[in-house]
Amino acid sequence: MYEQLFPTSIWFLAIFAASACTYVIYQYVFSPLASFPGPLAAKFTKVWRAYGMYKGTWHRDIVDLHRKYGPVVRIGPNELSVGDPEAFRQIYRVSKAFPKGASYSVVQGTRPFDLANERNEKIHAAQRRLVARPYSMESTKRFEPQIDVLLDTLLHKLDDFAKSSQIFDLGFWIQLYAFDVIGTVSFSKPFGFISSGTDNAIFERIQKAMDSAAWLMHARWFFNLHQNVIKPIFGNWLALNDRHGYFFQFSKDEVEKRKGKPGKDIAGQLFQAQAAGGQPNDLAITFMMTTNVFAGSDTTAIAMRAIFLNLLHNPQMLKKLRADLQEQCSSSSGSIVNSSEAESSPYLQAVIYEGLRIFPSVAFVLDRDVPPEGMTIIGKYIPGGTVVGTSPWVIHRVQEIWGADADEFRPERWLDEERIGELRRFFFAFGGGTRTCIGRRQYQGAFTITWLEMEKLIAALVMRYDFELADDANITEKCG
Numbered sequence: 001m002y003e004q005l006f007p008t009s010i011w012f013l014a015i016f017a018a019s020a021c022t023y024v025i026y027q028y029v030f031s032p033l034a035s036f037p038g039p040l041a042a043k044f045t046k047v048w049r050a051y052g053m054y055k056g057t058w059h060r061d062i063v064d065l066h067r068k069y070g071p072v073v074r075i076g077p078n079e080l081s082v083g084d085p086e087a088f089r090q091i092y093r094v095s096k097a098f099p100k101g102a103s104y105s106v107v108q109g110t111r112p113f114d115l116a117n118e119r120n121e122k123i124h125a126a127q128r129r130l131v132a133r134p135y136s137m138e139s140t141k142r143f144e145p146q147i148d149v150l151l152d153t154l155l156h157k158l159d160d161f162a163k164s165s166q167i168f169d170l171g172f173w174i175q176l177y178a179f180d181v182i183g184t185v186s187f188s189k190p191f192g193f194i195s196s197g198t199d200n201a202i203f204e205r206i207q208k209a210m211d212s213a214a215w216l217m218h219a220r221w222f223f224n225l226h227q228n229v230i231k232p233i234f235g236n237w238l239a240l241n242d243r244h245g246y247f248f249q250f251s252k253d254e255v256e257k258r259k260g261k262p263g264k265d266i267a268g269q270l271f272q273a274q275a276a277g278g279q280p281n282d283l284a285i286t287f288m289m290t291t292n293v294f295a296g297s298d299t300t301a302i303a304m305r306a307i308f309l310n311l312l313h314n315p316q317m318l319k320k321l322r323a324d325l326q327e328q329c330s331s332s333s334g335s336i337v338n339s340s341e342a343e344s345s346p347y348l349q350a351v352i353y354e355g356l357r358i359f360p361s362v363a364f365v366l367d368r369d370v371p372p373e374g375m376t377i378i379g380k381y382i383p384g385g386t387v388v389g390t391s392p393w394v395i396h397r398v399q400e401i402w403g404a405d406a407d408e409f410r411p412e413r414w415l416d417e418e419r420i421g422e423l424r425r426f427f428f429a430f431g432g433g434t435r436t437c438i439g440r441r442q443y444q445g446a447f448t449i450t451w452l453e454m455e456k457l458i459a460a461l462v463m464r465y466d467f468e469l470a471d472d473a474n475i476t477e478k479c480g
């Protein structure tokens with residue numbers, strides 16, 4: 001009888017409208033996250049966050065949102081961005097770590113060995129134990145002579161620009177250097193980018209893959225639809241697939257060429273471990289090398305470019321850095337400063353920390369799942385299963401930690417002996433807890449790959465050249 005009154009389509013519409021209203025009322029009024037402020041659309045749909053990432057301005061937008069809404073912002077129906085220092089320390093603690101959120105599974109795809117994106121903490125811990133040694137401080141020291149060779153080649157190239165006072169894109173050459181360093185430490189073989197002066201369009205490829213990962217991490221349903229339906233019929237439309245396609249193949253070729261040859265590079269050391277104990281297998285080594293190329297080159301290049309840009313905007317700091325380097329690095333021959341001298345320049349160390357604080361290379365919110373027992377943030381209970389996380393851009397600009405000048409590039413803040421311990425606790429450029437970057441800075445004079453390559457490059461360039469920003473310099477910021 002009801003069907004006679006209204007056609008079936010009207011019934012469908014009515015049921016859809018009632019369900020939508022119930023969902024909206026639930027999210028707005030009854031959800032455990034209802035009391036947290038945030039943009040209206042974010043309360044109802046994950047599309048808001050995916051679009052926010054797609055735009056490429058997330059790094060600035062998320063800071064503005066915290067300035068508008070306060071220390072905790074609702075950025076999805078079940079997701080909170082956290083800028084509260086206490087909650088931050090709980091989320092990224094080392095013991096009983098919060099596991100990575102579901103957004104990482106998009107980047108992991110079907111890879112059984114993916115250190116950066118593995119969500120299971122036990123599997124991650126076992127995999128990290130297998131591969132950690134070649135990334136340690138002791139191993140990294142062995143790479144220094146090879147990095148010196150690369151630096152020497154770079155300086156010869158840049159000398160040509162300097163001699164003719166030619167305007168050039170320093171950022172581009174920094175990228176070439178960062179990629180060649182990864183080739184050298186991974187396979188004892190630079191990719192030849194510095195010597196050829198070209199990247200074979202690989203930067204653009206990585207950037208497109210990163211851009212696409214950034215929004216797809218929050219549109220899993222679309223990613224799965226693409227992988228299972230669209231791709232088999234119409235072919236690949238997503239640049240993210242380059243991570244498992246082009247970059248995996250790139251690394252596989254290098255790993256195959258590398259196998260069976262002696263050498264203390266990372267691949268070589270992993271093969272040695274394999275010979276001794278059967279693990280990691282060839283596939284795991286290839287996955288690790290893909291991560292090196294994908295996660296280790298662009299990140300370091302962004303950091304070094306940001307440091308130079310800030311120095312160029314602050315010529316008095318550039319001058320101070322040069323003076324400090326000249327004093328501390330007197331025994332290094334020519335411009336290539338050895339790492340122990342670079343480590344002893346307090347101002348150089350402060351400049352690097354500050355560059356990574358003010359412009360962290362990784363800008364997205366590092367999602368973690370709240371464990372089943374829940375947690376409390378600013379006095380409010382958050383149930384297990386909620387996704388919480390912090391972006392380095394947010395925690396690095398909290399005035400309660402960094403002071404009223406948190407938005408300014410001021411390396412001197414890292415020279416304050418009384419405050420340095422506290423500042424380092426909130427230094428999040430390399431992530432935190434059990435999932436800190438494997439190529440990161442360690443404390444008390446120890447360094448790993450990324451710090452070594454940065455301090456050597458910055459010291460060499462600052463000691464050898466005078467720089468200034470070109471009048472028509474085209475500086476763009478895009479975050480992926």
Ligand code: HEM
Pocket residue numbers: 115116117128291292295296297299300301303360361362366428429430431432434435436437438439440449450
């Ligand atoms: C300035 C340079 C770098 C920055 C800013 C950086 C940043 C980060 C951040 C923020 C994370 C944690 C991501 C998360 O929790 O989701 C991470 C993890 C990681 N990074 Fe880096 N990274 C840098 C250089 C490198 C280099 C040079 C390598 C390799 C040679 C590398 C390899 C990795 C790996 C394998 C992980 C995953 C670690 C794990 O979960 O156990 N990164 N990095």
